[in-house]
Structures are given as structure tokens and as C-alpha cells.
Amino acid sequence: MAATSAVAIRRARHADVGVIVAMLADDPLGSGRERLEDPLPPCYFGRSRCSTAIRISSSCRGGRERHRYRCLQLCILPGLSSQGASRALIEDVRVASHCRSRGIGEQLVQWAVAQARAKECKLVELLTHQTRVDAQRFYARLGFAASHVGMTLRF
Amino acid sequence: MAATSAVAIRRARHADVGVIVAMLADDPLGSGRERLEDPLPPCYFGRSRCSTAIRISSSCRGGRERHRYRCLQLCILPGLSSQGASRALIEDVRVASHCRSRGIGEQLVQWAVAQARAKECKLVELLTHQTRVDAQRFYARLGFAASHVGMTLRF
Numbered sequence: 001m002a003a004t005s006a007v008a009i010r011r012a013r014h015a016d017v018g019v020i021v022a023m024l025a026d027d028p029l030g031s032g033r034e035r036l037e038d039p040l041p042p043c044y045f046g047r048s049r050c051s052t053a054i055r056i057s058s059s060c061r062g063g064r065e066r067h068r069y070r071c072l073q074l075c076i077l078p079g080l081s082s083q084g085a086s087r088a089l090i091e092d093v094r095v096a097s098h099c100r101s102r103g104i105g106e107q108l109v110q111w112a113v114a115q116a117r118a119k120e121c122k123l124v125e126l127l128t129h130q131t132r133v134d135a136q137r138f139y140a141r142l143g144f145a146a147s148h149v150g151m152t153l154r155f
Numbered sequence: 156m157a158a159t160s161a162v163a164i165r166r167a168r169h170a171d172v173g174v175i176v177a178m179l180a181d182d183p184l185g186s187g188r189e190r191l192e193d194p195l196p197p198c199y200f201g202r203s204r205c206s207t208a209i210r211i212s213s214s215c216r217g218g219r220e221r222h223r224y225r226c227l228q229l230c231i232l233p234g235l236s237s238q239g240a241s242r243a244l245i246e247d248v249r250v251a252s253h254c255r256s257r258g259i260g261e262q263l264v265q266w267a268v269a270q271a272r273a274k275e276c277k278l279v280e281l282l283t284h285q286t287r288v289d290a291q292r293f294y295a296r297l298g299f300a301a302s303h304v305g306m307t308l309r310f
Contacts, residue, residue, distance in 0.1 A: 081188065145308070150280065
């Protein structure tokens with residue numbers, strides 16, 4: 001059942017870093033990239049890591065009172081192309097594993113798209129790993145076209 | 156022959172906007188998206204359009220003394236994923252048509268990659284349209300992997 005009620009989506013704070021890193025690590029690709037240790041290593045707390053671009057929402061519902069967490073990173077980037085349009089870049093969309101398939105990821109991405117519109121972007125873009133076929137279907141359902149090749153260089 | 160000598164790459168200024176828009180418009184996809192008019196329409200000069208992320212270089216060589224222009228947009232984005240890594244996003248790479256195939260596009264992208272390394276990014280990413288097969292080969296030659304699907308939503 002889709003979660004249709006409005007849940008506040010806010011800037012992530014220092015205190016949210018643990019929850020966000022847990023979501024990033026709870027993922028086929030992220031599990032090999034993150035260090036989910038207690039306490040979290042300092043690399044997650046350096047210069048502006050938890051920037052204003054990272055958004056989170058949590059809601060507490062139902063008898064079990066388990067928090068529903070979700071997060072993404074949304075950057076609004078000014079530019080000259082497309083007649084001086086800004087564009088929005090969405091990255092690191094995650095929904096806590098115990099509350100997936102309830103529409104709250106869609107609600108979060110739709111919020112980001114609405115933010116992009118409100119800031120007069122003409123384009124929202126994202127890269128999704130080729131192995132994330134479900135994610136590609138998800139974004140296609142929200143109107144995204146698989147128009148580009150996403151190329152990466154890792155150091 | 157590759158242009159191997161160092162040419163200053165600097166932040167684009169208001170006075171560069173005309174040259175940059177001309178390069179953006181001189182492109183199979185860009186020709187339908189830009190308004191290369193004289194004078195340029197105000198949309199290219201609004202709030203921070205020509206942001207600090209846009210870089211340009213020009214050199215003047217040879218008997219004909221024609222300027223060699225090239226530009227790109229480079230954004231360094233902080234984040235939490237990959238152990239709090241920053242990532243670099245490259246967009247709108249263009250080389251003036253009369254000086255393509257001389258290695259100056261490669262020189263520019265290698266400069267951006269070096270900037271990303273210097274700023275301790277772990278990842279450089281870009282989206283290139285599926286029809287830009289030559290561009291994909293170009294980036295693959297520079298070490299980029301076609302690892303992702305680039306998805307876009309245009310308003």
C-alpha cells in the first residue's frame with residue numbers, strides 16, 4: 001500500500017549520519033563500499049560530508065513503531081546549456097529495507113522532482129548502475145528516460 | 156597531432172558566454188536546444204548561469220591565429236556514500252568545431268580528472284547521450300567505464 005500522507009523531508013543532520021550510512025551499506029553495491037562500524041569511522045564526518053544536499057525523512061507508524069527512513073542527495077546545478085537552465089542531479093536514493101515496496105521511495109523521488117521544478121530546472125538526471133534493473137524500471141515509471149550512458153571513473 | 160602544451164584553464168566569465176553558447180549550439184543535440192542570437196537572450200545571463208563550475212580555455216596558435224576554445228562544467232559534490240567520498244560530475248564538454256581531433260578535448264577532461272583527484276574525489280561521473288557513440292569511445296579511452304544507465308526527465 002502506498003504511503004500517501006505527507007511526511008516532512010528535511011536536511012540531514014550530523015545525528016542522521018548513522019542511519020544514512022546503514023541504508024547505504026544495506027545494498028548489494030554499497031555493502032562492499034561502506035564501513036558500517038560502531039562507532040562510525042571519521043571519514044563519514046569530515047568536511048561537509050553531510051551537506052545540505054542530503055535529505056532524509058523518517059516517520060514512525062503502526063503498532064511496532066519502527067521508523068521508516070529514506071534518504072537521497074539532491075543537487076541543483078546552474079549551467080549555461082539548454083538556454084541557461086539549471087539541472088537537478090539525484091544520487092544515493094535509499095529506503096530502509098524493512099519498509100521498501102510501500103511507495104515511500106517514489107514519494108521521495110517525486111518530492112525531489114517537485115523541488116527541481118520549483119527551482120526552475122529543465123532537467124533532472126541520475127545515474128543508476130547497470131545491474132539495478134529494478135531501479136531503472138522504477139525511474140521509468142516516474143517518467144525518466146534511459147536516454148544516456150552513465151560513465152564513471154573510480155580512483 | 157595532440158596539443159600537449161599546457162594551456163591555462165580558467166573560470167568562465169561573463170564575456171565568455173557568447174563563445175560557450177556558440178559551442179553548445181554547434182552540436183547535433185545542442186542545435187535544437189540553444190538560442191544563438193545576436194545579442195544573446197537574457198536567459199544566458201541570469202542568476203549564476205555562468206557559475207564557477209564552468210571552465211574555459213582558449214589558445215591562439217598558428218599562422219591563422221584562430222582561437223582554440225574548449226569548455227566544460229565541473230562540479231565537485233560532497234557526499235556520504237563510498238565512505239564519505241566527494242564525487243566529480245563533468246558536463247557539457249565542448250571543443251570549437253574548427254579545432255576538434257587535436258587532443259585538446261582530452262587535455263581538458265584529463266585536467267578535470269586531475270582536479271577531482273586533487274580534491275580527493277573517489278569518483279568522476281558523467282552522462283553522455285546514447286547517440287554520442289564517439290564520445291563514449293573517447294571517455295572509455297580515458298579510463299571511464301560505461302557502468303551506469305543515465306536517466307533523465309526533461310520538463
